[in-house]
Amino acid sequence: MNQMNDNKGFARWFHSCKAETLAEVLIALTVLAVGAGGASTLVVTAIRANVQGEERIVAYNFAREGVEAIRNVRDTNWLRFPGNRSECWDTLNAVNSTDCATSTKLGQNTYLVFLETDPTTDALFKWQVIQEDPASADELLYENTIGSGMLYTHDPVGTVTPYHRTVTITQKTTTSMVVESKVWWDSRGRTLSVTFMDELSNY
Numbered sequence: 096m097n098q099m100n101d102n103k104g105f106a107r108w109f110h111s112c113k114a115e116t117l118a119e120v121l122i123a124l125t126v127l128a129v130g131a132g133g134a135s136t137l138v139v140t141a142i143r144a145n146v147q148g149e150e151r152i153v154a155y156n157f158a159r160e161g162v163e164a165i166r167n168v169r170d171t172n173w174l175r176f177p178g179n180r181s182e183c184w185d186t187l188n189a190v191n192s193t194d195c196a197t198s199t200k201l202g203q204n205t206y207l208v209f210l211e212t213d214p215t216t217d218a219l220f221k222w223q224v225i226q227e228d229p230a231s232a233d234e235l236l237y238e239n240t241i242g243s244g245m246l247y248t249h250d251p252v253g254t255v256t257p258y259h260r261t262v263t264i265t266q267k268t269t270t271s272m273v274v275e276s277k278v279w280w281d282s283r284g285r286t287l288s289v290t291f292m293d294e295l296s297n298y
Contacts, residue, residue, distance in 0.1 A: 147282055151289060154258060154278040157236065157247065158291035161262040161276030164208040164222045165201065169295055184297040185272070187224055201272065205263045209248040212239055227261060234259040257281055271296040 169184055176183035176192040183195035185202075205227045211218040227234075237253030239246050247256065257280040265273040272295055279288035 147287070150257075150280065150282055151287070154280060154287070154289045155291065157258055157260055158276040158278040158289050161208050161260055161278075162274050162291050162293045164224065165262060165264070165274045166293070166295060167222050168201065168224060169297075181270075181297060184270075201264055203264065203266050205261050207234065207249050207260075208262050209250070210246055212241055212246055212248055212250060224262075234261055236260055267294070270298065 168187065172183050172186055172189075173180055176186075176189070176195065179192035179195060183189055183192055183198075185200045186195045186198040187200060189195045189198035201224070207225045207227055209223055211221050211223050213219065233249055233251060235249065235251075236247045236256050236258045237250055238256055239248055239250055239253035247253075247258075258278055259280065260276065260278045263275045263277070265275070267273060273292060274295055275290060275292045277288060277290045279286055281287075
């Protein structure tokens, strides 16, 4: 009789242990699943943040390039017309220093800026500054292969990029202007943008 009671007690203990072990396994699997899901979310978030960081660096450099293009126009005019810097520092198309007063000048407008890539012109690799026409402007930047290198321009013969750029000039005085270069792009359904600003003057 005692033997039978002992056997029943052992059976109850054995089944209880099995139940506890199964519960522990289920809890462990749940913890692992939650942890793996959280880790996956973190990895995806980190990858997206890394991609957006790279896109922002590219966009920032495009924006800075826009300001540097206008600075290059100013500096080139200083070199070309040293005897009439006050009149010629902001000209876009003067041939000589006597033309500056009646030439097209950088003013209160929005522009597209790019390096000339047409090898048939004498302006190859010179900055072109074109007043934006809102009705037909192509603000997109295109990747163009030139020899063994690449340039980014507004010339649609190249490969389209996700980036757009405009350069807006605000005249402060007759001897100074604020240059604002804005770049924007679409990233996973969101429009992101960066702006680079600087003040240029005739001194």
